[in-house]
Amino acid sequence: MITIYDLAKKTGFSYTTVSKALNNYPDVSQKTRQAILQTAADMGYLPNAHAQSLSTKKSWTIGVMFSEANEVGMKHPFFSAVIESFRKHAEKEGYDLILASRNLRNRDTSYLEHFLYRGVDGIVVISSDPNDEQVQEMINNHIPIVVIDMTNENCSVILSDDLSGGKLAINYLHSLGHTKIAHISGDPTIHAGKERIEGYKKAMSQLGLPVPDHYLVNGGLFSIKEGSEAMSKLLDLPDPPTAVFVAGDHMAIGAMELAKSRGVRIPEDVSIVGYDDIEMASYVTPKLTTIRQDTDVLGVRAAQILIKQMIQKKKIVTEEIIPVQLIERESCLPLKK
Secondary structure, eight states: OOOHHHHHHHHOOOHHHHHHHHTTOTTSOHHHHHHHHHHHHHHTOOOOHHHHHHHHTOOOEEEEEEOOSTTOSTTSHHHHHHHHHHHHHHHHTTOEEEEOOTTTGGGTOOHHHHHHHHTOSEEEEESOOTTOHHHHHHHTSSSOEEEESSOOTTSEEEEEOHHHHHHHHHHHHHHTTOOOEEEEEOOTTSHHHHHHHHHHHHHHHHTTOOOOTTSEEEOTTTOHHHHHHHHHHHHTSSSOOSEEEESSHHHHHHHHHHHHHTTOOTTTTOEEEEEEOOGGGGTSSSOOEEEEEOHHHHHHHHHHHHHHHHHHTSOOOOEEEEOEEEEOOSSOOOOOO
């Protein structure tokens, strides 16, 4: 069996330096750490995880809690992209992820109890109900935690600039000559839904544009089906909109398919802007103009902030807002005069 002493002899570094590199101590340079880790991989060195945990009082694991309601959570391409970015950075720093089982509630075990039993060093919460008692229980515990896509004053949170994203969409549609602009929103009790509604309303107000009754339709939990149902309501109005800002790409795709089924052309009859920039957005017909959330930055910054807390062994309360970007494709056209 290859030992840490074998690695020290092979690399020429001291036993202490090798140990620190393997345990991800911050006072080892990246170059040195990479050289030691590469040698360890080449020699087939496998650390004893239990002994490592006892000596460092670290499990080198991070708990992941996420919502599975409707199409929100890991099944949604936006959130899967964020957690993939988070995972890559965490694994590069030596951590493994433990996902909370969907059967925990059925076993009368809370997420916090599960994570504490597994001895995780920290927790990341993705796409959850801010009023969920189990989420609040984790946030109020001493364990390091970071929350993605949800606001909270008692922990670290990473968010997209959804208010600016809503304004960006409306200003873009207005630049094309549209004044009758509707919004298919996400659930207003969810942070993303609430902020995008606020962005829509603020931009419409600043542009001096009215928001007629029924132009703001609740699309619920961002699913294709809910987008389709919301678009049907808009097309049934006596004075339907010429443009629609949709709070999620899945909903936007549902809205476009419903419009096509009723003989409404996108973008000749109605222009549509989505939100997220999921991979599918560039493959549907027409290709979807949308507001891009930077999933890479969201995931990496969440991992960096959480790892900083875990190294310092204390919670950090901070809020970081990540900018968004308009991606122009084919689902919008200037309004015909």
